[in-house]
Amino acid sequence: MQTRQQQDALQALEDVQNVLEQEEEFKKSYATAVHRFPFLIRQNGLQQTLAFYAGKAHAKAETGQNTRDTAEGLFLDHILATLNLNSEPDQVNILKDLARADLQSYMRHTRRCLEVALWYRRFVESVLKIDATGTSIEETTDRGNHDGD
Numbered sequence: 158m159q160t161r162q163q164q165d166a167l168q169a170l171e172d173v174q175n176v177l178e179q180e181e182e183f184k185k186s187y188a189t190a191v192h193r194f195p196f197l198i199r200q201n202g203l204q205q206t207l208a209f210y211a212g213k214a215h216a217k218a219e220t221g222q223n224t225r226d227t228a229e230g231l232f233l234d235h236i237l238a239t240l241n242l243n244s245e246p247d248q249v250n251i252l253k254d255l256a257r258a259d260l261q262s263y264m265r266h267t268r269r270c271l272e273v274a275l276w277y278r279r280f281v282e283s284v285l286k287i288d289a290t291g292t293s294i295e296e297t298t299d300r301g302n303h304d305g306d
Contacts, residue, residue: 163240169276172235173231173284186228188287191277194232198274203267204255207233211252232277239273240266 159167173226190210197206214230237251255263282288288295 164231166278168239170280183228184285185291187232188281189233189291190229190279192289195271196273203270208252218250221246240269
Protein backbone atom coordinates (compact mmCIF):
# COMPACT_ATOMS: atom_id res chain seq x y z
CA MET A 158 0.00 0.00 0.00
CA GLN A 159 1.32 3.44 -0.94
CA THR A 160 0.86 6.72 0.86
CA ARG A 161 -0.99 9.54 -0.85
CA GLN A 162 2.33 11.37 -1.27
CA GLN A 163 3.82 8.35 -3.04
CA GLN A 164 0.81 8.11 -5.35
CA ASP A 165 0.99 11.85 -6.11
CA ALA A 166 4.73 11.64 -6.80
CA LEU A 167 4.33 8.66 -9.12
CA GLN A 168 1.52 10.31 -11.09
CA ALA A 169 3.42 13.61 -11.37
CA LEU A 170 6.56 11.79 -12.53
CA GLU A 171 4.65 9.89 -15.23
CA ASP A 172 2.92 13.07 -16.41
CA VAL A 173 6.14 15.07 -16.59
CA GLN A 174 7.96 12.23 -18.35
CA ASN A 175 5.24 12.28 -21.02
CA VAL A 176 5.94 15.98 -21.59
CA LEU A 177 9.53 15.04 -22.53
CA GLU A 178 8.16 13.91 -25.90
CA GLN A 179 6.89 17.43 -26.70
CA GLU A 180 8.69 20.21 -28.55
CA GLU A 181 11.08 22.43 -26.59
CA GLU A 182 8.74 25.46 -26.63
CA PHE A 183 5.88 23.35 -25.25
CA LYS A 184 8.14 22.02 -22.47
CA LYS A 185 9.09 25.58 -21.49
CA SER A 186 5.44 26.67 -21.45
CA TYR A 187 4.52 23.64 -19.36
CA ALA A 188 7.36 24.33 -16.92
CA THR A 189 6.32 27.96 -16.59
CA ALA A 190 2.72 26.91 -15.91
CA VAL A 191 3.91 24.46 -13.24
CA HIS A 192 6.19 26.98 -11.53
CA ARG A 193 3.57 29.76 -11.49
CA PHE A 194 0.69 27.62 -10.23
CA PRO A 195 1.37 27.63 -6.44
CA PHE A 196 2.12 31.36 -6.44
CA LEU A 197 -1.13 32.12 -8.26
CA ILE A 198 -3.14 29.96 -5.85
CA ARG A 199 -1.69 31.79 -2.85
CA GLN A 200 -2.25 35.17 -4.44
CA ASN A 201 -5.66 34.70 -6.08
CA GLY A 202 -7.20 31.55 -4.64
CA LEU A 203 -7.73 28.10 -6.09
CA GLN A 204 -10.86 28.69 -8.15
CA GLN A 205 -9.54 31.85 -9.80
CA THR A 206 -6.24 30.13 -10.62
CA LEU A 207 -7.97 27.11 -12.15
CA ALA A 208 -10.24 29.43 -14.14
CA PHE A 209 -7.20 31.42 -15.31
CA TYR A 210 -5.45 28.26 -16.56
CA ALA A 211 -8.64 27.03 -18.24
CA GLY A 212 -9.06 30.43 -19.90
CA LYS A 213 -5.46 30.46 -21.15
CA ALA A 214 -5.88 26.94 -22.51
CA HIS A 215 -9.10 27.85 -24.34
CA ALA A 216 -7.61 31.07 -25.73
CA LYS A 217 -4.60 29.20 -27.13
CA ALA A 218 -6.81 26.40 -28.45
CA GLU A 219 -9.12 28.70 -30.41
CA THR A 220 -7.39 27.58 -33.60
CA GLY A 221 -9.33 24.34 -33.37
CA GLN A 222 -6.90 22.47 -31.13
CA ASN A 223 -7.97 20.51 -28.11
CA THR A 224 -7.27 22.41 -24.88
CA ARG A 225 -5.07 19.46 -23.85
CA ASP A 226 -2.78 20.41 -26.74
CA THR A 227 -1.77 23.52 -24.80
CA ALA A 228 0.71 23.49 -21.93
CA GLU A 229 -1.75 25.15 -19.54
CA GLY A 230 -4.58 22.81 -20.50
CA LEU A 231 -2.41 19.72 -20.14
CA PHE A 232 -1.08 20.81 -16.74
CA LEU A 233 -4.58 21.65 -15.56
CA ASP A 234 -5.78 18.19 -16.60
CA HIS A 235 -2.79 16.65 -14.83
CA ILE A 236 -3.56 18.49 -11.59
CA LEU A 237 -7.27 17.69 -11.68
CA ALA A 238 -6.71 14.02 -12.52
CA THR A 239 -4.09 13.61 -9.80
CA LEU A 240 -6.46 15.14 -7.28
CA ASN A 241 -9.21 12.75 -8.39
CA LEU A 242 -11.68 15.60 -8.40
CA ASN A 243 -13.34 13.85 -11.29
CA SER A 244 -12.66 10.51 -12.96
CA GLU A 245 -12.77 12.25 -16.35
CA PRO A 246 -11.44 15.76 -15.76
CA ASP A 247 -14.06 18.24 -16.90
CA GLN A 248 -12.71 21.68 -16.18
CA VAL A 249 -16.04 23.52 -16.31
CA ASN A 250 -17.85 21.14 -13.94
CA ILE A 251 -14.96 21.12 -11.51
CA LEU A 252 -14.98 24.92 -11.39
CA LYS A 253 -18.72 24.82 -10.72
CA ASP A 254 -18.24 22.24 -7.97
CA LEU A 255 -15.56 24.39 -6.32
CA ALA A 256 -17.86 27.41 -6.45
CA ARG A 257 -20.47 25.43 -4.51
CA ALA A 258 -18.03 23.89 -2.03
CA ASP A 259 -18.22 24.77 1.62
CA LEU A 260 -15.21 26.55 3.13
CA GLN A 261 -13.72 23.42 4.66
CA SER A 262 -13.84 21.49 1.36
CA TYR A 263 -12.47 24.45 -0.57
CA MET A 264 -9.53 24.77 1.82
CA ARG A 265 -8.88 21.02 1.64
CA HIS A 266 -8.79 21.17 -2.18
CA THR A 267 -6.47 24.18 -2.02
CA ARG A 268 -4.03 22.36 0.26
CA ARG A 269 -4.14 19.26 -1.95
CA CYS A 270 -3.46 21.34 -5.08
CA LEU A 271 -0.44 22.93 -3.43
CA GLU A 272 0.85 19.52 -2.29
CA VAL A 273 0.47 18.02 -5.75
CA ALA A 274 1.92 21.09 -7.48
CA LEU A 275 5.10 20.67 -5.43
CA TRP A 276 5.68 17.23 -6.96
CA TYR A 277 5.16 18.60 -10.46
CA ARG A 278 7.62 21.41 -9.77
CA ARG A 279 10.24 18.99 -8.47
CA PHE A 280 9.93 16.77 -11.53
CA VAL A 281 9.89 19.66 -13.98
CA GLU A 282 13.23 20.73 -12.52
CA SER A 283 14.73 17.23 -12.34
CA VAL A 284 13.24 15.57 -15.46
CA LEU A 285 12.63 18.45 -17.88
CA LYS A 286 15.52 20.40 -16.33
CA ILE A 287 13.74 23.75 -16.68
CA ASP A 288 13.74 26.35 -13.91
CA ALA A 289 11.09 28.91 -12.95
CA THR A 290 12.27 31.37 -15.61
CA GLY A 291 11.77 28.84 -18.40
CA THR A 292 15.52 28.49 -18.80
CA SER A 293 17.17 25.12 -19.10
CA ILE A 294 18.94 24.28 -15.85
CA GLU A 295 21.75 22.73 -17.90
CA GLU A 296 22.24 26.00 -19.84
CA THR A 297 22.42 27.95 -16.59
CA THR A 298 24.95 25.48 -15.17
CA ASP A 299 27.02 25.57 -18.36
CA ARG A 300 27.12 29.36 -18.33
CA GLY A 301 28.18 29.34 -14.70
CA ASN A 302 31.03 26.96 -15.47
CA HIS A 303 32.33 29.06 -18.37
CA ASP A 304 32.15 32.49 -16.75
CA GLY A 305 35.65 32.26 -15.39
CA ASP A 306 37.22 31.10 -18.70
